[in-house]
Amino acid sequence: MLILEDLGVSYGNLRALDSVNLRLSEEGRIHGVIGPNGAGKSTLMDVVSGRHRPGSGRIVWRGQDIGAKSVEWRRRHGMSRSFQRTSIFSTLTVLEQIEMVSSSLGDNDIAEILDALELNHVCNRRADTIAYGDQRRVDVALALVGKPKLILLDEPAAGLSTGETTALFEHIAALVRRRGITAMIVEHDVAAVFRFCDVITVLDLGRVIVTDAPSVVRADPRVISAYLGSAA
Amino acid sequence: MQLAFVQIANALALASLLTILASGLALIYGLRDVMNFGHGALYMLGAYIGYSAAAITNFWVALLVTPVAMAAIGFALEYLVFRPLHRRSPIDLALLTFGLSLIIGQAIVYIYGGTARTIDAPAALSGSIRLLGAPYPLYRLFLIVFGIGACLLLAACLRWTRSGMYIRAVSLHPDVARMMGVNTDRLSLLVVCLSTATAGAAGVLAGPYLSIDPGMGQAILISCLIIVVVGGVGSIGGAVAASVLYGFIQVVGSVVFPAAAVLAPYVLLIVVLMWRPQGLGGGRI
Amino acid sequence: MTSGELQSSALMRPASGITKAPGGRIRRGWPFAALLLIFVAGLFVPAVVHSPFYQGLANDGLILGMLALATGFLMSQCNLVMFGVVMFYGGPAYLFAIANTNFDWSTGADVFAACFGTLVGAAAIGAAFVRAKPLPFAMLTLAVSQMLRQAVVITDFRPVTGGEDGLVIDLRDSFLGLTQADLSTPSKFWVVVWIATALVLVVVWAVVHSRFGRILRGIRDNEERMRFSGIGTYWPRLAAFVLAAGIASLAGILHVLNSAFASPELLDFSLAGNVIASVLIGGSAGLLGPVAGGVAFTLGLDQFAASGHLQLFTGVALVGIIAALPNGVEGFVRAALKRMTGNRTTRPNTDDAHADP
Numbered sequence: 001m002l003i004l005e006d007l008g009v010s011y012g013n014l015r016a017l018d019s020v021n022l023r024l025s026e027e028g029r030i031h032g033v034i035g036p037n038g039a040g041k042s043t044l045m046d047v048v049s050g051r052h053r054p055g056s057g058r059i060v061w062r063g064q065d066i067g068a069k070s071v072e073w074r075r076r077h078g079m080s081r082s083f084q085r086t087s088i089f090s091t092l093t094v095l096e097q098i099e100m101v102s103s104s105l106g107d108n109d110i111a112e113i114l115d116a117l118e119l120n121h122v123c124n125r126r127a128d129t130i131a132y133g134d135q136r137r138v139d140v141a142l143a144l145v146g147k148p149k150l151i152l153l154d155e156p157a158a159g160l161s162t163g164e165t166t167a168l169f170e171h172i173a174a175l176v177r178r179r180g181i182t183a184m185i186v187e188h189d190v191a192a193v194f195r196f197c198d199v200i201t202v203l204d205l206g207r208v209i210v211t212d213a214p215s216v217v218r219a220d221p222r223v224i225s226a227y228l229g230s231a232a
Numbered sequence: 233m234q235l236a237f238v239q240i241a242n243a244l245a246l247a248s249l250l251t252i253l254a255s256g257l258a259l260i261y262g263l264r265d266v267m268n269f270g271h272g273a274l275y276m277l278g279a280y281i282g283y284s285a286a287a288i289t290n291f292w293v294a295l296l297v298t299p300v301a302m303a304a305i306g307f308a309l310e311y312l313v314f315r316p317l318h319r320r321s322p323i324d325l326a327l328l329t330f331g332l333s334l335i336i337g338q339a340i341v342y343i344y345g346g347t348a349r350t351i352d353a354p355a356a357l358s359g360s361i362r363l364l365g366a367p368y369p370l371y372r373l374f375l376i377v378f379g380i381g382a383c384l385l386l387a388a389c390l391r392w393t394r395s396g397m398y399i400r401a402v403s404l405h406p407d408v409a410r411m412m413g414v415n416t417d418r419l420s421l422l423v424v425c426l427s428t429a430t431a432g433a434a435g436v437l438a439g440p441y442l443s444i445d446p447g448m449g450q451a452i453l454i455s456c457l458i459i460v461v462v463g464g465v466g467s468i469g470g471a472v473a474a475s476v477l478y479g480f481i482q483v484v485g486s487v488v489f490p491a492a493a494v495l496a497p498y499v500l501l502i503v504v505l506m507w508r509p510q511g512l513g514g515g516r517i
Numbered sequence: 518m519t520s521g522e523l524q525s526s527a528l529m530r531p532a533s534g535i536t537k538a539p540g541g542r543i544r545r546g547w548p549f550a551a552l553l554l555i556f557v558a559g560l561f562v563p564a565v566v567h568s569p570f571y572q573g574l575a576n577d578g579l580i581l582g583m584l585a586l587a588t589g590f591l592m593s594q595c596n597l598v599m600f601g602v603v604m605f606y607g608g609p610a611y612l613f614a615i616a617n618t619n620f621d622w623s624t625g626a627d628v629f630a631a632c633f634g635t636l637v638g639a640a641a642i643g644a645a646f647v648r649a650k651p652l653p654f655a656m657l658t659l660a661v662s663q664m665l666r667q668a669v670v671i672t673d674f675r676p677v678t679g680g681e682d683g684l685v686i687d688l689r690d691s692f693l694g695l696t697q698a699d700l701s702t703p704s705k706f707w708v709v710v711w712i713a714t715a716l717v718l719v720v721v722w723a724v725v726h727s728r729f730g731r732i733l734r735g736i737r738d739n740e741e742r743m744r745f746s747g748i749g750t751y752w753p754r755l756a757a758f759v760l761a762a763g764i765a766s767l768a769g770i771l772h773v774l775n776s777a778f779a780s781p782e783l784l785d786f787s788l789a790g791n792v793i794a795s796v797l798i799g800g801s802a803g804l805l806g807p808v809a810g811g812v813a814f815t816l817g818l819d820q821f822a823a824s825g826h827l828q829l830f831t832g833v834a835l836v837g838i839i840a841a842l843p844n845g846v847e848g849f850v851r852a853a854l855k856r857m858t859g860n861r862t863t864r865p866n867t868d869d870a871h872a873d874p
Contacts, residue, residue, distance in 0.1 A: 049745070075747035087745075089738040092731060100731050101746040142746060267652065317840065322652050323598050324839050327793060331835025334790070338829040450786070454663060461656060491673040498664040505653050505660075506645060 001025055001182060002048070002079075002150055007057035009043050009206075016043040018206040020057070024150070027180040030173060032197035034190060036226070039203040041186040042084065045154045048184075049081040050074045062149075076105065078149035082139045084158050084186075090128035094119055097127065098141050105146030113144050116175045133164050140168070144175065151176070153185045157192065165189050169196045194218065202226070237364050239483050245372040247479030248379020249441065251472050253434040253452065254459040255386055256427035258471040261460055262403035263423045264314060267326045272453030273333035274428050278302050278435025279444045280340055283351050286439070291354040295436050302432030306425035314424060315417070333449060341446050351439025358440075371440050378437065382430075383472055390468065395422060458501040559711050563704035572703035574819055575812065576775065579710045580768045582811025583717055585795035587764035589807035590721055592796065594733040595757050596651055601658030602792055604665050605765035606772070607783030609635040611669060613770060614684035614779035615677060624692040628770055632763075639762030640755070647754045659786070666784035683780030686773060700774045710771055714808060717764055722804055724760065733757055787831075791818070794831050797838045 007020040017040045024031055033041050046052040048059060050071040059066050061079060069077075089097045098119075102110050114120050117137040122130045127138060136156060143151050156172065157165035173196050176183045187193050193200060194214045201211040204226045210217055217223055257271045278298050285294035313332070317325060352358070353371045360367040390396035398419050401409040409416065442448065459478050463470030478497060485493030566572045588602050613631035616622060622630070646657045669678040678684065688697035699705045724730050736743050736750045743750050773779055782788070791814060799810020817830060 051745075071744045072747050072749055075745055081745060083742075087739055087742045089735045089742065091734055091738050096731055097735065100728065100735060101748070103728075104732075104746070104748050142742070146747065267656075320839070323655060326652070326655070327797075328836055328839040330790060331794075331832045331839070334828040334832030335836065336832075338832065341828075454659075457656065458660070461653075491671050492668075494667045494671070495664050498660045498667075501660045502657060505649065505657050 001027075001062055002184075003058075003060040004048070005058040005060065007044075007047065007059065008055050009040075009047055009052065010055050015206050016040045017047065017054075020044065020203075020206070020208055022201060022208065022211065024182050024184065027149075027182055028177045029182055029198045030176060030196055031182070031184045032193040032200040033184060033186045033203060034188075034193055034200060035203035035209075038205070040206040041203055042154060043206075044203070045081060045152050045184075045186055049079065049152055075146070075148075078147075079152070080143040080146065080148040080150075081152035082143040082154060082156055084155040086132075086135050086139050088127050088135060088138050088142065091126060093124050093126055094130065094134075094138055095123040097138070098145055101142055102145035107146045110141075110145055113141055113175065116171050117141050117144075118171070133160055136160060137168065137171075140172065144181075147179075148181060150182045150184065153183060153187075155186055155188060157187060157189055162189075165192050172196075238366060238368065239487060241363070241368060241372060241376065243479040243483035244379075244476070245375045245441070245479075246482060247475045248375045248382075249434055249438055250452075250455060250459055250478060251379050251475040252382050252430055252437070254456050254463065254471045254475055255383070255468050256430040256434075257456050258460045258463060258468055259399070259423045260427045262467070263399060263420060264318070265322050266314065266329070267322065267457065267460075268427070269326050269330035269453065269457075270333040270336065271329075271427075271431055271456055272449035272451070273336040274302065274305070274431040274449075275435045275438070275452060276340065276444075276446070276449035277305070277336055278432025279351075279439055279448065280344055280349075280435070281432065282436030282439055283344075283349050283444055286351045286436075291351060291436075291440070294351070295433065298432045298436045299429035303425040303429040306428030307421065309428065310421045310424040314420065333453070337446055337449060344446075346446055348443045348445040350443055351436065353440035375437060375441060382433075386468060395419065399423060455497060458497050461501060462504045556711075556715050559715075560708055562711070563707050566704075569703045572707060574815060576703055576706055576710050578812035578815035579714050579808070580772050580811075581791065581795055581815050582799075582808035583714055583768040583771075584765055584792045585799065585807035585811040585814075586717060586721060586804065587761040587768070588792050589796045589799070590725075590764070591757060591761040594725065594730060594737065595754050596737045597647070597754070597758070598651060598655045598793075599658045599761065600655040600786075600789055600793075601660070601662030602761075602765055603784050603786070603789050604658070604662035605635060605639060605762040606769040606788070607669075607779070607781075608638065608665060609766040609769040610773040610779045610783050611678065611684070613773050614679075614686050617686050617688070618684055619677075623690050624688050624774075628692065628774075631770055632766060635766040635769075636759060636763060639759045639766075643755045643758035643762070647758050648751065659789075662784060662789070663786060666781060666786075669781050669784065679779070681781060683778060686777040686779065688774075688777065692774065697777060701777060706775050709774075713767060713771060717767065718804055718808070721764070725804070729753065729756070787828075790831055790835070794834045794838075798834060 002022070002024040004020055004022040007017055007022075008015070009017040020040075033044065035041055043052065047054050050066075050069065050073075054067060061074070061077070066074060092100070095114075098110055098114070102108065114123065117140060119134065119137055119141060122134050127135065130138075136158070140153065140156050143153070153172070157168055160168065169192050172183065172185075175181075185193070185197065194217075197214060199211060200214050200217045202209040202217060202220075202223050209222050209226060210220050212220070253271070253275055257268055260266055260268050260271075281301055282294040282298045285297050289297075313328070314325075317328070320328075357371045357374050360369045361373070362368075363373075390400060398409070398414050399422075401412075402414060402416055402419055438444070438448070455478065459474040460471055462477070463472070463474035478500070481496045481500060482493065485496045562575070563572060566575065584602060584606060587605075588599055591597050591599055609631040612634045613627050616627040616630045617624075620627075642658075642661060646654055649657060668674065670681050671678075672680060674680070688700070691697075692700070693709070695705065695709070700709070732743070732748060732753050735748075736753060740750050769783070772783070792811075795810035795814040796807050797810070798813055799806035799808065814834070817834075820830075
């Protein structure tokens with residue numbers, strides 16, 4: 001479904017991504033991306049979602065090379081993302097903005113998403129008046145509407161407590177599996193990633209160190225030395 | 233040949249005046265991100281203060297005293313307007329300064345009435361000299377020299393003094409500069425006072441060259457805005473280049489295509505804002 | 518501007534409570550009836566106001582209010598300040614006058630030509646400028662409007678534009694059943710302006726409360742997220758710009774039908790200053806605010822014009838309001854009312870007070 005071929009991105013002299021190869025082929029799978037700071041995780045998100053153009057390599061989405069496609073095009077063709085720094089519509093209410101996006105994408109079925117993300121109690125509140133945790137979930141909800149095939153979640157649990165993080169991941173995992181959406185999640189909370197993801201990619205200094213099942217990744221010596229230490 | 237030379241000189245004279253005026257506006261824009269729509273009114277205020285001062289003493293004293301008086305006004309401006317309202321959006325402040333310009337304009341009409349005045353050029357500069365066979369007003373040559381001198385002085389200050397370095401730093405990266413411990417408040421005061429002082433000086437200089445009337449502020453404001461925007465955010469060098477460009481377009485345009493020459497500066501502004509919104513200087517002083 | 522600055526801007530106060538109040542249908546019933554009553558009552562204002570002078574002032578006030586509404590709409594929904602709004606006021610006035618003096622068309626055709634020409638111009642200008650950031654946008658519109666101002670007085674163009682003297686209009690036939698004499702009679706003209714204003718208010722209200730309005734506010738809040746949600750951000754803003762231009766041009770046409778005269782003063786930047794002052798006085802977010810601001814400003818202007826303090830009034834209004842009342846007078850009054858009556862609803866954002874004008 002999504003194939004990244006030899007993806008490379010440079011910011012001036014800094015090689016943010018180097019020869020990244022990745023394949024996401026199954027529906028309903030959760031693919032985690034972890035790595036130390038500066039590993040290139042956000043750049044990966046930005047390039048796949050269209051916020052940034054790749055310097056080299058190809059991004060193939062459902063058989064089509066989408067390197068030149070606009071951000072709007074990608075969203076309309078099944079690829080959505082959430083943001084590390086909460087990016088929502090501050091003066092619209094929660095319901096208004098989710099409705100606005102979903103209806104423009106031809107999807108009227110938002111009740112399940114609102115339930116799953118526990119947003120019903122703030123539905124009619126203006127988005128800039130609700131709690132941070134609720135705002136994070138609105139950010140994710142905006143990515144979940146419109147029946148996307150692939151969602152890219154950039155540190156969805158940023159700034160959340162451990163409890164909130166687990167809850168959020170549980171919500172997302174349930175929804176994603178039920179609807180057959182493929183999710184790529186960049187996250188710092190390693191415990192959550194290992195618990196909820198089916199496949200994990202480890203990045204370091206712009207390169208992929210390993211892509212495999214959690215149990216394999218946990219034991220990989222390269223990963224341990226580069227990133228995990230004995231934390232996992 | 234003679235005619236061309238005269239036109240070039242006229243363009244440079246106008247450009248000199250505009251440069252002095254526009255640098256002040258560019259400084260504030262670069263440092264505080266405020267488009268001071270009251271700058272024209274300050275220039276006018278300087279002209280009238282200079283007029284009064286020159287009436288009592290003479291041109292040179294006026295040229296010395298007016299900027300000092302205007303700097304005091306800048307002091308008030310900084311503490312009463314810019315500092316308390318520094319969190320407001322640039323548009324709010326632009327409109328507020330425009331409101332101030334209306335108030336200043338009205339105050340001048342109260343005090344001086346609506347008739348046009350002039351400041352007499354000092355005796356030493358009131359004649360003309362022969363340049364390439366044609367007589368050319370000495371005062372305009374003085375303007376050109378003064379303008380060049382002021383530019384060089386400003387450039388030198390920005391380049392080689394500590395404050396100048398801070399000004400450049402804050403204009404480029406205000407947050408970083410603040411974190412580095414630059415006292416942006418004091419710097420801001422310096423820049424605002426400098427800006428109002430130069431506006432005042434420009435006003436006095438304009439006295440013998442253009443006429444002094446209550447409409448001169450608004451008339452020159454648009455030119456200044458165009459120059460600062462074309463020159464680029466916070467870029468003094470850009471403002472200078474843009475002033476020269478502006479002066480030439482005005483003068484040459486009025487010779488070549490008189491009917492529509494007056495539209496040329498606007499076209500310039502539109503073209504620059506569309507194709508290179510950061511202006512010629514593009515963020516560097 | 519950062520979104521923090523955006524929120525604190527006096528002009529960008531979003532229509533904070535324009536949300537759908539749940540179960541608001543019945544509650545919305547009675548304000549609607551009240552508004553209808555006010556509308557009908559307003560038609561009879563001339564019966565009460567006997568002085569042609571004050572009636573004329575009220576007419577001017579509404580026209581200024583219409584301009585303020587157009588400007589305020591664009592400000593609050595799109596975060597764009599049209600410093601050059603006068604180009605869509607004087608522009609159609611001149612187009613109408615030029616059509617009238619040069620062609621033997623009916624008045625209706627002249628009006629159509631003026632409107633059409635203005636909308637085409639608005640589309641072209643908007644297409645180029647609407648992507649700019651707020652301050653460059655403001656200055657671009659200012660530049661074009663001042664270009665127009667200069668252009669109409671260029672001596673070479675005098676045969677067409679009438680130069681400094683402007684163009685006198687002679688309406689040879691009636692328009693909407695009204696002759697030129699009718700249109701220049703303040704009491705009769707009031708009816709036309711009142712109806713037009715009501716229509717414009719309805720249109721703007723509908724747009725603001727529509728999905729389109731929501732998209733505009735979303736773009737204003739967070740353009741990037743809008744794009745990442747698959748919604749284009751260019752065409753909605755262009756449409757909003759053209760709508761605002763259309764409202765302004767309606768004001769311009771009304772003015773010129775009444776005054777039978779198109780002059781360069783219609784393009785002065787000082788008029789734009791008056792419009793913006795009106796918007797600020799009334800508050801940009803509401804609908805009635807800008808209109809009321811226009812009326813208030815015109816009345817105040819008259820007071821001050823008599824004593825020669827014209828500019829002072831505008832200047833003080835601008836300075837005072839921006840400095841002291843970030844939400845304009847309307848916002849100030851609303852906030853005061855909210856404090857006095859206490860929070861009527863438990864959820865502070867289902868604010869019905871803002872849902873209807």
